[in-house]
Structure formats: C-alpha cells, structure tokens
Amino acid sequence: MNTSTLSHSQLMRYNRHIVLPQVDLDGQELIARARIAVVGVGGLGNAAAMSLTGSGVGHLTLIDNDCVEDTNLPRQLLFSQQSVGENKATAARDALRPLNPDAQFTCIDGALTGDDALSLLAGHDVVLDCTDNKATRLAVNAACVRHQTPLVSGAAIRFEGQLFVGHPVCPPCYHCLGELFSEQQLSCTEAGIFSPVAGIIGTYQAMLALQIIIGTGDIPYGKLMCFDALEHQWQSFSVPRSPACPLCTNR
Template sequence: MNLCPSRSTAELDDARLLRYSRHILLDEIGVEGQEKIAAAHALVIGAGGLGSPVALYLAASGIGTLTIVDDDVVDLTNLQRQILHTADRIGQNKAQSAARTLSALNPEARVNPVSVRATGEQLLELVGTADVVIDCCDNFATRHAVNRACFSLGKPLVSGAATRFEGQLTVFDPRQPHSPCYHCLFGEEGEQGDGPCATFGVFAPLVGIVGSMQAAEALKLVMGIGESPVGRLLQLDAMTLRWRESRFGQDPDCPVCTRA
C-alpha cells in the first residue's frame, strides 16, 4: 500500500489554522472539530462518480487519512462525471489516479490507494482501521459485503447511490442500538448486476450532489456533530429537484444487525 507523506500530528499549526479557517469560524466545528477531522481515517469504497466528490471534499477538509479502494481502471466514458480523473489517465487504476489528484489538492492528506477489490479478511482489515466508511460502489454484492464488515466491527457507514436522475442517501450506524443496516433496507435476494450507470445512464451533476452529501455526513460523524439520517432514506428526483424522505427500521429477522 502506498502512503503519501503527512504530518504525524493532528494539532493545527498557523498554516493549518489559516487553511481551515472557514471551518474553524463555525461554532459547531471550531479548532476542536477540525482537529478531529485531522485525526480521522475515512475509508472510501469506490473512486467513481460518487467517490470523486466524497474524496475531494474529505481531502480538502483536512481528513487525516483517506483510504481509496477501487480495482477498476479509468475509461473514457467515466470522464463525464468521475471528476477525480483526467483524460491522460485513461487505462490507469482509479485508486492510483485518485491519489494523484488528492495529493495535488492537499499535499498534507495521507492518501492510501488500494488497487484491488477488497473482500474477506482484507475488507475486514480495512474497515477495522477506519473511523467512518463511505460506500460509493456500484454493485449490490460489494454493498452487502461492506455492510456486513461495518456491523461486525461497529463502524458507521454512509451509503449513497445514483442512477438516471435519481439519487439516494442514508447512514447506518451500528454504534446506535437500534440502527437498521443495508440488508434491512435491501435484501441480498435483490438485483446483483454491476454497473447500473453503464446500463441506464446517469446525470453527471447528480453524483456530485449525492457524493457531496455523503462527504458532509462522514465529516459530521467523525466530529460527532449534527444529526445523521439513521433510519431515514433520502431520495432525490433531480428532474424536479424534490427530496422525499422515507423512514425504515431494523428488520427483526435481519441476519446482519439484529441484536439478541
């Protein structure tokens, strides 16, 4: 695993105080909140349409360590929406491409690109080292695997999805005693196909909207501020710019998160 250089402390020197001053000016964040961001480790699963704005905003906000997992390579069709990548990187691994962009954006960010599809013990190891996990993948099998790992290890999970003109966002938090999980909302018997964008298309700014909201929820979680949409599914219709909120609870028969 490749690690970009970073400072060994989350303490804010004068340069950092200036760089993150617009955060620090917010009473809800302040120096303490920014130091929590600097000490945090975020794991982003997928460096595509959703992962691009997530990773860009987390790095720009001063996240201490950012691990990006993606085994795919940059394709010409990605460039319409996957803003981490550039035309000269077609054919390159997306996690490595992401690391280059993020290191240029914020040289202090510690970026750890993982250029394989993490499964099994490796996925558990990656989730175990993170403070927050952001699911930006495009297939149900990976979503369910990440969900199981997060609930096994007690890590909060920010979940987003986007296809056509429709986006959705929610948070699963096993630290809360009655938090539902991804399996409660979408059972594993559902569609298993990969690449819905390749099948149905996706409106480019939609992934930016949903991904930016995922980044916001991840930052709130590591700082311990605000209210997360646990048990609430937010759905956006980009054609009308209307949000719909649906509440859902823990499935008493869920094999992943139901507690005795």
C-alpha cells in the first residue's frame, strides 16, 4: 500500500532520487513540499529553475522584470527565438511546465527593492539569488536575514563563477561579503560570459537548494566558492562576519 504523499507516478518518476539513501522517500517528499524563489531568470536562473523543476520541487517563484533578448539565447536555454520580447519569468514558466506537470509556479514581473523583497520572498524555504546587480542582491539578502531563510547566491562572468550560501540565522551574510569588495561592478554585457559557466553555477545553486531542503551534504554556509573555468579549479574561502554589517549585529 502506498502511504506516501507522492502518487504512484511520482514514485516512478523520482525513483533515481528515492533509491539514494541520502534522499530516500522522505527527502523526495520534502522536495515536493518545498517552495523555492529564483530571483533573476537569466543564465543562472534558467539553469537553476530547470534543475529544480525536473527534480520535483513543488512550488517555484520566478522573479524577473527583463525581457528575453537575442543575446540571452546562447546560455538561457529555456528560451527560444519565439521567446524574444517576452518577460523572462513567464517565458521560463511556459518552458518549464511540460517538464513537470505537478510543479506550481508564481511569476513576478518586477525588480526587487527593499520592501518588495521582504513581502515577495516571505514563505519560501530557500531563496536563490541569480541576479546581476548589487542593489537587488543586497535587498534579497536583507529579506532572507529578516525571514531567516537560507540564501544561495550565484554569480558568473567571463570564465569565472562564484557561490555564497547564507545561513538562516548565523553570520556572515551576503552584506558581510559585499563589505570585502570594492564597488567596481562589471556586467556580462561589458565583460562577456562563457555560456556553460552560467549553467554550471546555476545548476550548483539548484543542487545546494535541494541539499538544504532535504538536509543532506555538508552545506558550505558562510563560504565563498570560486570556480575558474580556465584552470578547472574550485577554491573556497571562509567569509568573516563584517563588524560594519547592520544585518548581523544582533545575529
């Protein structure tokens, strides 16, 4: 008798997950109940949303105020020539639906600022920061600290990728990390991006989110992980709590 909250067809579909002792039936049920927000549905967000949807995440919130452009297509693989001009969040949802008919989606066509981020990101189990601008990153981080929600932040440019995972209650946070770097900011428009690097980092964000949901693996909380696609190396650094961080003073 099937006593799982998963249907028979879901048990068949996710069999390759369920046979892993680290996932098991309990883990797959947690994935099915999970609500995950993907902020930014560009190169990172496409790869992350694809992996999360395929893996059986129950609810995805997709947030982006950009429209699909021709120059996105080499790495934003949910989009096609027909998507050009459409909002990225709704175009991604339309491409993801056939991948998993059980998944639910909320699409938000907007940019996240302080108050918006706080209300729109409430009630999620994990938030993925897949954006490319610092103001949004800081707003998303502040909301995650307030809601005590784990944050998986990703970045990709040229042949380089970065990941940072913010703990729900312990410092450091993304703001602490930002204190370590100068304001200099390059966008992929100016600097370029090697397409598969965005896929690697976005997929890694999805993997970390699933591991947080099911509570398996050694989550690199508070670490900055850097990927070099030319040397084919990962390096990991512990990020110190910043004494100047207004969000971590009482954490």
